[in-house]
Amino acid sequence: MTPAGADNLIAADGFVGTWNELAAMDLPPAAAVFVRNSLEALKVVWQHAIDQRETLVAAGARYEPALVEDLLDEGLSVVRQMSGDDELLAPNTVRPAEPGRVWLLTSGSTGRPKRVAHTLQSLLTVKGAQPPRVWLCPYTPGAYAWWQVVSLTLLHPEQSLVCVDPTQSWAATAAEHGVTAASGTPTFWRQALMTQGGELSRMNLRQITLGGEPVDQDVNDLLSQTFPDARVSWIYASSEAGASIAVHDGKAGFPEHWLDRISDGRPRLSVDGDELLISSPHRGVGVNEVLRTGDRVECRDGRVHIVGRLGSDEINVGGSKVSASHVRDTLLSHPSVSWAAVKGRRAPMVGQLVQANVVLKDPAVTEDDLFGYCRSRLAEVEVPRRIRFLDQIPLTESLKSDV
Numbered sequence: 014m015t016p017a018g019a020d021n022l023i024a025a026d027g028f029v030g031t032w033n034e035l036a037a038m039d040l041p042p043a044a045a046v047f048v049r050n051s052l053e054a055l056k057v058v059w060q061h062a063i064d065q066r067e068t069l070v071a072a073g074a075r076y077e078p079a080l081v082e083d084l085l086d087e088g089l090s091v092v093r094q095m096s097g098d099d100e101l102l103a104p105n106t107v108r109p110a111e112p113g114r115v116w117l118l119t120s121g122s123t124g125r126p127k128r129v130a131h132t133l134q135s136l137l138t139v140k141g142a143q144p145p146r147v148w149l150c151p152y153t154p155g156a157y158a159w160w161q162v163v164s165l166t167l168l169h170p171e172q173s174l175v176c177v178d179p180t181q182s183w184a185a186t187a188a189e190h191g192v193t194a195a196s197g198t199p200t201f202w203r204q205a206l207m208t209q210g211g212e213l214s215r216m217n218l219r220q221i222t223l224g225g226e227p228v229d230q231d232v233n234d235l236l237s238q239t240f241p242d243a244r245v246s247w248i249y250a251s252s253e254a255g256a257s258i259a260v261h262d263g264k265a266g267f268p269e270h271w272l273d274r275i276s277d278g279r280p281r282l283s284v285d286g287d288e289l290l291i292s293s294p295h296r297g298v299g300v301n302e303v304l305r306t307g308d309r310v311e312c313r314d315g316r317v318h319i320v321g322r323l324g325s326d327e328i329n330v331g332g333s334k335v336s337a338s339h340v341r342d343t344l345l346s347h348p349s350v351s352w353a354a355v356k357g358r359r360a361p362m363v364g365q366l367v368q369a370n371v372v373l374k375d376p377a378v379t380e381d382d383l384f385g386y387c388r389s390r391l392a393e394v395e396v397p398r399r400i401r402f403l404d405q406i407p408l409t410e411s412l413k414s415d416v
Contacts, residue, residue: 016062018167022147024190025176026052032167035059041090041101042110043067047076049094051176054154058163061115062133069116069128071155074410080118080126087128089116117157117252117297120411129252130298136164138248138256138295145171146220149187149195151179153410157252158225162196179412184212194220199232200414203352204406206239207372213239223247226413227319227338230265231345237263249319254304255295258282266316284310288323311336328357328365333394335367340397343390347383349375352406354414358399369397372406 019033028035037060038053040046046069048054054070061068069084073094081091081102088108093100115133118126138161148166152159166174175190177183179201187195195218197205202223205213218240223232228247236245247265249258257280260267273283280293289306296304309326311318320326320338328335337355344353352372357365371383380400387396407414 016167017170018172021166021170022173023055023166023176024174024186025055026050028052029190032059032062037063040066040068040092043088043104043108043114044090044092045069045071045084045116046092047071047073047094048154049073049096051150051154051178053094054159055163055174055176058167062167065112067110067112067114067116069118069155071118072153072410074153075118075126075155083125084128115160117160118155119252129300131160131252131255133164133168135255135295135297136160137168138250139165139169143169143172144219146194147173147175147190147192149183149192149197150174150176151183151195151197151201151412153412156411157250158196161248161250161256179408182209182212184209184216188212188215192216193218194222196222196224198225198412199223199228200226200352200406200408201412202232202236204408206235207351207374207406210239216240218243221245224250225411227321228265229342229345231342233263233265251306253297253300254280254291254293254306255297257291257293257295264316266313266318269312269315269317272317282317284312284317287311289317289319309338311338325356328355328367330357330365330367330394331363335395337367340367340369340387340391340395343387344369344371344383344397346390347378347386349373349378350383352414355397360398366398367395368399368401370401370403372403 020031022031038056040060046057057070076093084091085105088104088106090104091102113132115131116128148162150162166172175192177186221236221243233245245263246261248256250256258267271282280291283290287309289308289310290303291306292303307323308319309321309323311320326337328337341353341355344350350371351374354370356368358368360366383400
């Protein structure tokens with residue numbers, strides 16, 4: 014069956030044409046492909062769409078021997094795209110292919126990456142009819158957020174796709190192709206607004222979607238002010254749970270009355286202690302019905318805010334628990350701070366001290382200025398003992414901060 018979006022335009026790595034005009038990649042019946050760029054990844058997706066071969070797509074940077082051996086043991090051929098000929102490794106286990114199966118790799122942040130089973134339809138997070146849009150996709154190939162955008166533009170008519178490299182100046186390319194909708198993390202947007210503000214003003218955005226990191230009110234307001242005609246939304250999604258929370262009111266967090274709400278076709282959200290739990294009909298095959306997300310939440314002012322990961326958000330200073338996200342949000346509220354990250358630093362006697370990394374809008378602001386600002390708003394134990402200034406906002410392949 015021809016996908017509904019087969020005639021949508023796509024632009025990636027010098028190619029401009031429709032999905033139908035894209036050269037499909039001839040692959041084994043069940044294959045994991047480590048691609049060298051976005052265009053090659055789209056070829057793999059198009060091959061899967063037209064003949065339903067069992068497929069895993071991953072960026073070339075994720076290729077590493079232990080992971081590859083796991084994939085071969087699980088019955089997948091492995092294709093590694095090289096500058097010359099591609100490398101093809103035959104599976105160690107012989108088994109029938111699973112037609113229609115799409116595999117995603119987890120981030121591996123808590124151990125070796127695992128595979129999560131989906132289909133193109135389960136990856137499609139938007140089911141209803143959509144207005145015509147041209148979507149910007151800055152995500153690394155194979156990530157869940159990448160699949161969200163790609164499946165939307167493949168399976169819905171009038172949804173075009175522009176893939177860009179987020180480490181390069183991409184705003185001019187986006188404006189040239191008439192991008193009207195864009196998805197990215199808060200860190201991605203903060204960096205873009207800081208480095209490409211002039212070019213971004215040429216974009217006529219109507220939809221901005223945030224995800225991948227905690228979404229604070231500051232970034233919502235910043236985007237609404239920069240793009241007054243755009244709806245600013247944030248999505249909570251993961252390889253395991255699928256797309257589980259969608260907020261379109263321009264506010265950080267989601268309404269507290271959504272907790273424990275039972276509604277057909279909607280994920281059920283709950284909190285255990287300060288951890289978010291999700292029971293999602295969009296979850297990957299084999300994922301527990303109730304997924305412990307590992308994300309820490311805070312309920313305040315009638316909203317549930319996802320503030321960070323359990324463990325990493327808590328800094329133990331001499332037995333007192335300090336929320337890294339609370340300190341970060343305080344720094345971000347300073348009018349001269351573009352971006353901030355907070356973590357614990359080992360220290361004798363007290364175990365940890367609070368340390369912050371900051372990118373400034375105004376280079377005249379000093380460390381003492383920020384110390385004073387924090388002391389007037391935070392408990393003494395929460396005040397950073399060291400503030401390090403960075404020249405630019407650090408960004409990983411996943412469009413998150415690497416600090």
